[in-house]
Amino acid sequence: MAKVRHTNLTYLLIGILALLTLAPIVMLVIGSFSEGLRNVGKFTFEKYISVYSDPGLVDILGNTVMFVVGAALFSTILALFLAYLNNRTNIPWKFSFKVLSVVPMMIPHVLFSVSWALLLNPSNGILNLWLQQLFNLSNAPLNIYSIPGMILVEGLLDLPIAYLIISPAMASFDVSLEESSKVFGGGNLKTLFKITLPVLRPAILAAFILCVVRCLASFAVPSVLGMPGRVYVLSTYIYRTVNTGFIADYGKAAAIGMSILVVSISLIYVYRYMTRSSEKYVTVSSRGFKPVVIELKKAKIPLFIVVVLISFILIVLPVLVLLYTSLVPYSMVPSAKAFSMMDLNHWKTVLADPISLLSLKNSLFLGVVGATLGTLLSLFIAYVIVKVKTRTAGILEALSFLSFSFPGIVIGIGFMWFFIKTPLYATIWALLIGYVATYLPYGIRPMTSAFVQIHSHLEESSAVCGASLLTTMRRIVIPLLVPGIVSGWVLMATMFLRELSLSVVLSRPGTEVLAVQILRFSEDGLWGRLSALGIIMIFFSTLLVILANILGNRFKPAHD
Amino acid sequence: MEIHITALKKYYHSEGKVIKALDGVDLSIPANKIFTLLGPSGCGKTTLLRSIVGLETPDEGEIRIGDTIVWSSEKQIDVPTEKRGLGMVFQTYAIWPHMNVFNNVAYPLQNMKLPKAEIVSRVEKTLQFVQLEGFGSRPATRLSGGQQQRVALARALVAEPKVILFDEPLSNLDAKLREETRKELRTFLSELAITAVYVTHDRIEALALSDQIGVMKSGHIIEIGEPKKIYFDSEHQFVADFIGRSNLLPVTIENQGEAYTEVTSSIGDVLCARKEFPADSEITLCIRPEFVDLIKPGEKETLQNVFTGIMKTMVFVGEVYESEIQIGDQLIMVKVDPDSNVQEGDEVVVAIDPDHCLLVSR
Numbered sequence: 001m002a003k004v005r006h007t008n009l010t011y012l013l014i015g016i017l018a019l020l021t022l023a024p025i026v027m028l029v030i031g032s033f034s035e036g037l038r039n040v041g042k043f044t045f046e047k048y049i050s051v052y053s054d055p056g057l058v059d060i061l062g063n064t065v066m067f068v069v070g071a072a073l074f075s076t077i078l079a080l081f082l083a084y085l086n087n088r089t090n091i092p093w094k095f096s097f098k099v100l101s102v103v104p105m106m107i108p109h110v111l112f113s114v115s116w117a118l119l120l121n122p123s124n125g126i127l128n129l130w131l132q133q134l135f136n137l138s139n140a141p142l143n144i145y146s147i148p149g150m151i152l153v154e155g156l157l158d159l160p161i162a163y164l165i166i167s168p169a170m171a172s173f174d175v176s177l178e179e180s181s182k183v184f185g186g187g188n189l190k191t192l193f194k195i196t197l198p199v200l201r202p203a204i205l206a207a208f209i210l211c212v213v214r215c216l217a218s219f220a221v222p223s224v225l226g227m228p229g230r231v232y233v234l235s236t237y238i239y240r241t242v243n244t245g246f247i248a249d250y251g252k253a254a255a256i257g258m259s260i261l262v263v264s265i266s267l268i269y270v271y272r273y274m275t276r277s278s279e280k281y282v283t284v285s286s287r288g289f290k291p292v293v294i295e296l297k298k299a300k301i302p303l304f305i306v307v308v309l310i311s312f313i314l315i316v317l318p319v320l321v322l323l324y325t326s327l328v329p330y331s332m333v334p335s336a337k338a339f340s341m342m343d344l345n346h347w348k349t350v351l352a353d354p355i356s357l358l359s360l361k362n363s364l365f366l367g368v369v370g371a372t373l374g375t376l377l378s379l380f381i382a383y384v385i386v387k388v389k390t391r392t393a394g395i396l397e398a399l400s401f402l403s404f405s406f407p408g409i410v411i412g413i414g415f416m417w418f419f420i421k422t423p424l425y426a427t428i429w430a431l432l433i434g435y436v437a438t439y440l441p442y443g444i445r446p447m448t449s450a451f452v453q454i455h456s457h458l459e460e461s462s463a464v465c466g467a468s469l470l471t472t473m474r475r476i477v478i479p480l481l482v483p484g485i486v487s488g489w490v491l492m493a494t495m496f497l498r499e500l501s502l503s504v505v506l507s508r509p510g511t512e513v514l515a516v517q518i519l520r521f522s523e524d525g526l527w528g529r530l531s532a533l534g535i536i537m538i539f540f541s542t543l544l545v546i547l548a549n550i551l552g553n554r555f556k557p558a559h560d
Numbered sequence: 561m562e563i564h565i566t567a568l569k570k571y572y573h574s575e576g577k578v579i580k581a582l583d584g585v586d587l588s589i590p591a592n593k594i595f596t597l598l599g600p601s602g603c604g605k606t607t608l609l610r611s612i613v614g615l616e617t618p619d620e621g622e623i624r625i626g627d628t629i630v631w632s633s634e635k636q637i638d639v640p641t642e643k644r645g646l647g648m649v650f651q652t653y654a655i656w657p658h659m660n661v662f663n664n665v666a667y668p669l670q671n672m673k674l675p676k677a678e679i680v681s682r683v684e685k686t687l688q689f690v691q692l693e694g695f696g697s698r699p700a701t702r703l704s705g706g707q708q709q710r711v712a713l714a715r716a717l718v719a720e721p722k723v724i725l726f727d728e729p730l731s732n733l734d735a736k737l738r739e740e741t742r743k744e745l746r747t748f749l750s751e752l753a754i755t756a757v758y759v760t761h762d763r764i765e766a767l768a769l770s771d772q773i774g775v776m777k778s779g780h781i782i783e784i785g786e787p788k789k790i791y792f793d794s795e796h797q798f799v800a801d802f803i804g805r806s807n808l809l810p811v812t813i814e815n816q817g818e819a820y821t822e823v824t825s826s827i828g829d830v831l832c833a834r835k836e837f838p839a840d841s842e843i844t845l846c847i848r849p850e851f852v853d854l855i856k857p858g859e860k861e862t863l864q865n866v867f868t869g870i871m872k873t874m875v876f877v878g879e880v881y882e883s884e885i886q887i888g889d890q891l892i893m894v895k896v897d898p899d900s901n902v903q904e905g906d907e908v909v910v911a912i913d914p915d916h917c918l919l920v921s922r
Binding site for chain 1: 614615642643646648653654658715719
């Protein structure tokens, strides 16, 4: 009987999830073979032929490969370095690593990219101007509008993802493997390269693959830093196809998107396969001892400075640059003169700009309502995945994993083809559905790990005590899930508040959102207004996080 | 309340194999007694318990509690767990970590929508009964294992169910605490008019706690009886072997006497407690180590079942020497007094009381 209820729930959730994840893919495929948005289903190969016979595509593909592989390598190596320092050495201030791994996820990618553009753009980047003054140069020495610049910024942005995969693997590493290497004469470095890294290889590869998928989907960095330097990658190529020039060609965009999607989905399933087998590979020691800490000796202070520097670049610098830019009338090197010229003009302009205000309102709505709906859906899906565990529940898990691979702009094109046929087209609900579909795994994951921790006996004993399924949910399961719910909600809300890549496709006049508005300012070079709006965005994002945590603490049991 | 189980079946399918957890179980559990389901892990005892409470859905058969059919494949009846009104103590205790002791215990009453004042007084009474007075406001996670166990018991008892189920409730306690809790549990349960069904794989727990024991093996109930009957006078070799250490020797019946049955075995002819068997059934002689007595050569003539052998090994385990004596080619396990001066290699004479020579079918 309980089984029947669960089966119905499973099918209902599979239905919802299939609509959310498969519909955009199916529509993307149909769209790529159609003549145009108004002629859905009129079959043609023309879009594929025109896209893949274009000689310009070779350059774009080359850029894409360099950008994606470079940035993914950069973040993986940096994550490996930081994870090793944190878990295995006596570096001071270890708590800063936790901050380092979480906070950058809160910083909107578009703002982070803009802050680097403000620092290092070739015409009036603050750092460039300063270097020019210092060394008396006629030209800007550094150019962020280039592939190395994009790799640097994207690599820093994806660092937390790689770190969150590699660090736990490093922490649970069975130290006796290393100790035996030392007993048999291997030094620290030899042990690191011959034992530690090979054993951790699955985690490292998994981190790399996930970074590749993220870079491939990345739109903020290529649009803010790539497009001004005419460096196009696949995601910005799609954007150009639908957003600039003469007529938006969604069929062509779909045809380009197909190749990104195929690569992403394949990679994400490789990732899934690898993280499954890695559990067997990385030996988690149950003996509960602390790994031996390696004395850094002389290297301690320099390495510590490196970590502090990375933290500064990732967290403090973007906010500082934005704050500074929002207060000065035009780009200039910080000086007494600059400080004397500071005023609130950009802030006043932004706060009087109806479109900026509308985008703020829309983004807050999407953040709060979207995250709440998304959390609710994730809650049920996680419940079925962890607790029901039937074969159909397995389908649900595979489906929910699918959207992990969704490159926002591609799936946005898919949704465009989908919504054009519905009354949802050009409404805020279109954005909301798209957001939930694309970011659902980020809600499901914290929830599944929360469910895993609830022993089935806790629910069963509630039933034995005469509680209905609903009572059991309300009084036992939900209260125990609160921490998972809060972190899932926070993750989704902050992601929705800063969402860019889906929004650039789906957002229409009237449904502007913050990140898109910031991109418009960036395209128009209105750095001051952009910075003011960006700070407002960071402020609300932080506010949501704090409020959610306060609310979560209220529902939490009084003890522990 | 009595529990009647008829032709209960539950098969699990895993990786192409069929596991028969319950293979047509027929069982009547008497009212207001402690009934123990004993068996090795994987014998189906927990599946049976969980089917009674409704956490597991059988494939076929019928379960009746008192006059109510709670599950029947034929009549298509399936009373959900929460409507069966039973009490249960889980192996993990399943104490809800986000609630204090009071709320954990009050939960079944709250589900019955009783008035607050009544809930408070009944919870107080039950906590007093399990000797946890004044623990109500304690967070459930700040309790010792033994105390958690008693909270779980209080929660199972508070609604005064007619049936209480125990799923290996003592297996998470350390040896000393387990012994104490077992005695307490026996006292608690004998004070109440309640039918208790207790699942365990620990034979000492089963013997010490139960009014009746049902021994299970691969989805079947093999034998039911009082603890002494199961221990001294079991019908099956499996039961005799499972319930305690024993020497098992295949035998053939020589002569059916008036008081004793005479058999031939690898240690020679043995007089056994009289038992009838159908013709050409395979029979095993079961001798428990504690009933093999070392005797002085002079006592030989006055006793029956006297054998001479060599002391092969003696392992000192505290209260006894666990020893092996070779009689002919057969090694026999024997318990020797710890103050005995016999040494390995000595020739020894032993006598086995025929009343403790148990014949069982294979």
